[in-house]
Amino acid sequence: MAACAAVLGFIAPARADDTIRIGVLTDMSGPYSDIAGRGSVAAAQLAIGEFGGNVGGRRVEIVAADHQNKPDIGSATARKWFDNEGVDVIVDVITSSVALAVQHIARDKNKVVIFSGAGADQLTGAACTQNSFVWSWDTYALANVASKAFARENLKDWYLIEVDYALGRALEQGVRGALDRAGGKVVGVSRHPLGTSDFSSYLLQGQGSGASVVALLNGGADAVNSVKQASEFRVNEKQTIASLAMLINDVKALGLRDAQGLRITESFYWDLDDRTRAWSARYGAKMNGAMPSMIQAGTYSAVRHYLRAVQEAGTKDTDSVIKAMRALPVEDATVSAGAHLRGDGRLMRDFYSFRVKRPSESRAEWDLYEKIATIPAAEAAVPSEQSACPLMKRSQPPAR
Known part of the structure; x- marks a missing residue:
């Protein structure tokens, strides 16, 4: 982990209260490293850069780790980050088996996890939690x-x-x-x-x-x-x-x-319109000309929206940030117009x-x-009334 941090040039840790720490948990060396990996870290850095590296007087930092597509490694890293390293939110988490394990840990620790890399239906279905969101795709x-x-x-x-x-x-x-x-x-x-x-x-x-x-x-x-x-x-x-x-x-x-x-x-392609082309050019400048995958673009969007929510809430308190995340529209160059979070944590997007x-x-x-x-988003996503997410069922009126 220390070697990874040195390679990516992360800022030395500060006091947890003074920082917003974002953990990019991804595949750095396996079959998904090209579509997530270091590109997801670069995308997160772009989002942080739009805030000048500071939100509400708190410095924003990134840590990153390779979960090697193994749930036990992903779980151990998430626990360490939440318990010992002051990580406030985990993003990416490509590989559904790892994501499902990390989802439970985030729920138990009352921390936020945004799956820009994983998309198993269970994440917004039967396993959904108030703390977790699916950003880029789902099965x-x-x-x-x-x-x-x-x-x-x-x-x-x-x-x-x-x-x-x-x-x-x-x-x-x-x-x-x-x-x-x-x-x-x-x-x-x-x-x-x-x-x-x-x-x-x-x-x-x-x-x-x-x-x-x-x-x-x-x-x-x-x-x-x-x-x-x-x-x-x-x-x-x-x-x-x-x-x-x-x-x-x-x-x-x-x-x-x-x-x-x-x-x-x-859900994303760099050449869809002028906005996607402009943002992708910024990404490419950090990645030797490579264009982003929908997962890497999703990591940018997820981090950006999380930081907007911290800014809106005026605190990094988990419950307050989640409330702001759900209330704010999702607006950036990588998502379709009208994108928003549904009750099951799914980002509704085209x-x-x-x-x-x-x-x-x-x-x-x-x-x-x-x-x-x-x-369109409403046609792509599982209909609300068919959702297996308990949060959705509680929000629906009883049948007459």
Whole structure:
């Protein structure tokens, strides 16, 4: 941890009462390090910089750690930060199994956690807490948006290739529900361990299924490897390849030759409009020209909104800050107009369906996506009346 702090140039700790300390708990070295990792730290720094590094007379500091995608390491780090290092809020927490563990700790310690990296439905469902928020994506929205977009093209039969842990299972559940609503079906499923290098057997099963869509329910290096091998097996010549958790950094690493035609669902893209382009240029200046993923953009937005809430509340008291977070609209260059927090902690924001461009269509290094559809927040998210979050159920009027 000390080495990490030295590399990232963090300020030496001050008294806890004099500081607002933000913990970026992320994957620094594993399969999700490119879409979160140091880019999430840079994004948090951009948000802090907009406040001049000081909110209400308190200096704002960052600490960061690599949870190595292991719930025990993530939990131990969160406890240490909350108990011994004066951390007020934890952000990012990519990897759903780690996020679910940290969510309970934040609740027990009465601290804030904002999941800009994780999006398992349980986080805003049955496991929801007053202290936790889901910012960038969730499995219901990814599956729902992709299914809605494909249904318009009459692509309703899906074969699923999924990572065998919480993310894959949650995405599968979301896909099945979304396809049921759209009149489609899942024709088969293959599950693989996290960190798989050879996807040939899974892809051949998908190719032989005759499904109109082969959907990849994995992320990071797994998503990159599976898409690359799908191109090698020419799966995309007769079937549509969709990746429900692949982000722009993955597409860039893969290259347009192998990724062309791939369908992607995200809540942010650097080239959506003038505001996203301007903010992404600031991010790129800190990251050697790289453009941000929706997770990295989400970390910026989450930190910025938290600091706005501290400013509005005039204190960093957890309950006061949470009240302000829920009352304030979420307004910055990375979110759609009208974004706001719902009672279950979900950030209500628009989502987008993208097609990866052919090499001949790309005008610049990071010109990778063509927007196919915009799905408004109210259509992307699980309906309020279907939420499993106890906080939502308590807020709803009794049935007559």
